[in-house]
Amino acid sequence: MIYLDNSATTKPFNDVINSFVKISQDYFGNPSSLHRLGGEAEKLLTQARQQAANLLEVSPSEIIFTAGGSEGNNLAIKGTVLQHKNRGNHIITTEIEHPSVSEAFQQMKKLGFEVSYVPVNHNGIVDVEDIKREIRETTILVSVIHVNNEVGTIQPIIDIGGLLKQYPKILLHVDHVQGIGKVPLKLHNSGIDLCTISAHKFNGLKGTGILYVKQGVNLAPLISGGEQEMQFRSGTENVAGIVSMTKALRITIENMEENVKKINKIKTEYINGLKRNSNITLNTPVEQSAPHIINFSINGLKSEVFIHLLEEEGIIVSTTSACSSKKQSPSKTLLAMKKSKEIANSAIRISLSQSNELQEVSIVLNAIDKAINQLGKVMK
Known part of the structure; x- marks a missing residue:
């Protein structure tokens, strides 16, 4: 997992x-x-x-x-x-x-x-x-x-x-x-x-x-x-x-200094990989953001279905905050950032810790691409 x-x-x-x-x-x-x-x-x-x-x-x-x-x-x-x-x-x-x-x-x-x-x-x-x-x-x-x-x-x-x-x-x-x-x-x-x-x-x-x-x-x-x-x-x-x-x-x-350095490297790899997918909109700003949180939206796709597809691959991610995720309402944060309702409805959050590793990134990015392709075919 x-x-x-x-x-x-x-x-x-x-x-x-x-x-x-x-x-x-x-x-x-x-x-x-x-x-x-x-x-x-x-x-x-x-x-x-x-x-x-x-x-x-x-x-x-x-x-x-x-x-x-x-x-x-x-x-x-x-x-x-x-x-x-x-x-x-x-x-x-x-x-x-x-x-x-x-x-x-x-x-x-x-x-x-x-x-x-x-x-x-x-x-x-x-x-x-x-x-x-x-x-x-x-x-x-x-x-x-x-x-x-x-x-x-x-x-x-x-x-x-x-x-x-x-x-x-x-x-x-x-x-x-x-x-x-x-x-x-x-x-x-x-x-x-x-x-x-x-x-x-x-x-x-x-x-x-x-x-x-x-x-x-x-x-x-x-x-x-x-x-x-x-x-x-x-x-x-x-x-x-x-x-x-x-x-x-x-x-x-x-251990904060060492751990933050590690997490930042992992975050950079995720962001670079997510940017390469034209179906993804990155919501987390590159500047003035914490090292452990990456928020992105999958254009036109409901985040709940996407999360379950990733879970089938042994990958655990989330939508909005855990306190709000079961309400299935658009992210109020993204709406406040002037994002569209479609983007706010399809938001995914990856959040890291010192337990995560750099080699996980390619596995997760491949699983994301696979899930997007799978959902895209269903929608067609």
Whole structure:
């Protein structure tokens, strides 16, 4: 099998699984308990928080452990809006956000908050000046994805952070789920107030994640209870998941430069091969895009059928984001990039990891050509 759906989820490292099992078996105490087992679990939790902070170059008090990207995004957005609703009722995001952001904004809109959706250009990139034009006296939050999960475009987060430093009452939230381990992003002193990552995107386990909350930023908690995680997120901590996540993060960060170099070479080979096929439209821009995502459309063909043909050849790819793929609706990201509905309906996403190899490229490209020919004959 050639697995090319790493933006949906990655295969956990063996060391991560082993760590999870060991902690689950030997350190199963509740970290809030006063007895020895609780103390051991609490010590592991503290160590994991310190390690995660060191890897992200922030303070341990700025690390909030969550159940993943969707929870982190919702806590950042709703927590900000509920905490600061007396200061303003206007929030800003883009047209190409992950559903866990766009749907959270829709909920806030139903509650009476005013939402501005900033457009992107034909490459899927936001203009900082467009964000500036949307800012009002009542603006309390700007939320922008770092690396788009469908086409891989990289947004100018540092420039946006620089802009918002002029507006200290506006918080900046960044969905860094697709960027972590692939596209570097400094959190400290960058203008970023809130940042979300999810373990299963960097070979950790599902159900674990981190929300960076800059020192001094206040959020209304969405989960009430025992006031764990600095009172931002109540509930007994998943110590085994958290420890194994920090192990995955350490392995990822330590090997990032080498892995990105490898993935970039593979991406270039795929793009060059796809460009040679006149039936294919490349949607991912060559410049300012992440190393691991390649989005293309097969002219006139439905992507769902194409994906199943590739699967028969042992090749796993996807359509839009995994959270939206079963809706069978056109890619909202491609429509926002001014692509036609036909192109948006026939989009395919290849997403890579360090586990992929250069020799897989020719196999996949041949399978793509075969599938296109097969579907073309059926349509005739």
